[in-house]
Amino acid sequence: MPNQADHQQTLMSILAKLIDDNTQQAYGDVWQITADDSRLHVHLALPYAAAQEQASLEVRIKEALNDPRELTLDIEHTIEQHATQANLPGLKGVKNVIAVASGKGGVGKSTTTVNLALAMAREGARVGILDADIYGPSQGMMLGFADGTRPQVRDEKFFIPPSAHGVQVMSMAFLTTKDTPVAWRGPMVTGALMQILTQTDWDDLDYLFVDMPPGTGDIQLTLSQKVPVAGSVIVTTPQDIALLDARRGIEMFNKVKIPVLGVVENMSTHICSNCGHHEAIFGDEGGASLAKEYGVNVLGKLPLSLSIREQSDLGKPIVVNSPDSEVTGIYQSIARQLGATLAHQQEQQFVMPTIGMSDD
Structure with a gap:
């Protein structure tokens, strides 16, 4: 017989x-x-959280x-700080900023952000959410914060983010009232975003999920140029216009x-509440074709579910x-997969373009 070793x-x-x-x-x-x-004790060391x-x-x-x-299985994780665009210096108290974005509104981006952040926290990571939708902040309501919730202030300079379900949260909703529209032009909006982001006293986060407003305008460009972002997630529905x-x-x-x-395909199928029939009312495999086109993964496909909407509201x-x-299992x-993809991706090489001159 073979020996124990x-x-x-x-x-x-x-x-x-x-x-x-x-x-x-x-x-x-x-x-x-x-x-x-009589016993085997197995220890697994991972670069991402996977408690569930x-x-x-x-x-x-x-x-x-x-x-x-x-x-007996023991899972240990060590989450590192990863490279960012142009090697921007990191945010104090934050290892990795993850932007959650969509090209258009109404695809469930904010709902995906909050549930993804909560899912990551359940896996064992330290997580925060920044609600970067200055005009239409929704994370405060989705996480059940009472009207009038305000962050505490330290040293008359730093916001201490409120927490819900173990997740640190900062939102414009905490600085305005629900009946007060933010009627600002672009520079004021981007200035407010940078102030909220850099003057929030984030407490030792592995991941800060940024709930981006829809589109590719001022806020997106400011975040891309000034904030150290380790990676992004695209939320879409299978509709052709959403994919575009x-x-x-x-x-x-x-x-x-x-x-x-990666890509998250939301509202992938409608499940009939009476008979359980699945129907792809917004199209089929649109997220998969988009992901294949750009060489990224489909991180998951979520159904069009009444319970997701009701519970978020x-x-x-x-x-x-x-x-x-089942839906929570998907999240x-x-x-x-998001944590593993970030941990295993090769470091991006940021090469500045060479400018040449000639007499031609």
Whole structure:
């Protein structure tokens, strides 16, 4: 019979070849095993948070190892600060800024942002949300903050962001009233965004999700040029017009050297509440074709669901209000894939153009 050390090495070899569902690549050398006659203790070190995957991963490990001993799985994550466009200096208290964008309004971008952020927090990461939609802030309502919520102020200079469900949040909604329109021109809006972003005392965040306004205007350009963004997520629906506008969003991020980490296809199918029939009323596989065109992944496809809308309107996002639902499972998968994609992407090389002169 092989000795204990040889057998343990065999088990390690099996685990190294196990496919990570979040990257579709082998895990590789990220495992440690300690064992005795009755128990196996498996330790997994990841560069992204994946706490909600523990149960399903335990099942996969047991099947792969085919070992009769009792299994204990310990998942550890270490989230690093990643490169940004033009190597801009990072924000104090924030490792990675993730922009969540759409080319047009009405595709569920803000709902996706709040549930994605909450899902990432449930995976074990430290998360914040910046509501960058100065004209139409909605994160305060979606997260159930009471009317009149205001951030505390430190040293008469820094906002201390309120928290909901373990997520730090800053929004223009906390600085105005719901009945007061923000009737500002572009420079005032971008100035307000930069003030909110840089004067908020973010507390040791792994990810700051920025809920972008729709389009490719002043706020998007200001964020792209002045804020260190590690990556972006594009939210779209399968409609041709939404895909057209989403394409513009991807092109904008490509021009400013911010990597697009993936596409989220919202309202992918309608599920009949009476019979359960699935119907692609907005088109089929539009997000997949867009992702293929630009060489990025579809992080997830979400149904057109009444419960997602209702719970968001009530300030109880579905990820925290229905944690065991199928939709929440999709958001959790998107969060893990997003973290894994950012962690595994190659560092972007930002090369300044060479300017040449000739007599021609």
